[in-house]
Amino acid sequence: MAEPRLDAFQVIADASRRQILMLLSKNNLTVNNLAGNFDMSRPAVSKHIKILQTTGFISITDKGRERYCSLKKEGFDALNEWLSYFDQFWGSKLKNLENLMNDKLKIKN
Template sequence: MTHTQYDSFLALADKNRREILMLLTKEKSSINTLAESFKISRPAVSKHIKVLVDTGFITIEERGRERLCSLNSQGFEEIQSWINHFEKFWKQHLSSLEVLLKKKGKE
């Protein structure tokens, strides 16, 4: 499921959003707990979280009055696909270069 309101790459361009994602690799966290890790306001952190939810990087689970944020692996699929494309591209080109260098070495 791709969320198209925001571009995944633009979502990751902000250092605060990247830091939120890094914090969530350690454990699920409430929005208030996440906000305590930043020098920006809680509403600003909430806006960053909304972008991350809208792009599918995180999900929010309601637990009573608390809202727990956690990473969503599906959100990273677009980024991973893009990286895989270029990894394949470079492996093919480096392999071709290796073959060429071996041929040149035998001459």
Template sequence: MSAIIDPFKAIADPNRRAMLIILSQGSHTISSLSRNFDMSRPAVSKHLKLLHAAGLIHVHRKGREKYCHLNGKGFDDLKKWMGYFDGFWLNRQKELVTSKK
């Protein structure tokens, strides 16, 4: 699934970031994720739909339950953007050290 929602918009919310952290530890049902938050199950479902639309998670049905897990490929744009700034700050630090010599 290609991203319908900008992944940066998806991670803008602290609840969604927390959901991604939890999912980094393994697959969870919507019910099990809901127990970690002070919000209704439908509210958790809405957050998960947005994460899915951004391509950050996969959701699959197994029996009556929906299981969510991270989609590694969905993080590519985020990694690329962060990688640019990792390199920028590393070069900036090197320039500062060199200019002090």
């Protein structure tokens, strides 16, 4: 992969990386733990992890020969900021969340 230098938008453009983030939102996992969830080779996952780390989406804690991955806020900041800008067009973000929840949870009052 040669360690491409990607920005936050490119980082989340990859479905595998989004899946990694999703998995880490439920448990902190090692590289091998994560790799077990994918069809691709471990080195491929390893590289995705490196990208996620260098772009601030995850942090890694070494524990012996294992490396535990966990979500990190920093990487999401640029994305939140960008979306917030456009939210001006569609009303407040809170409003969106509200609509989203009304849809998802089918709230009846």
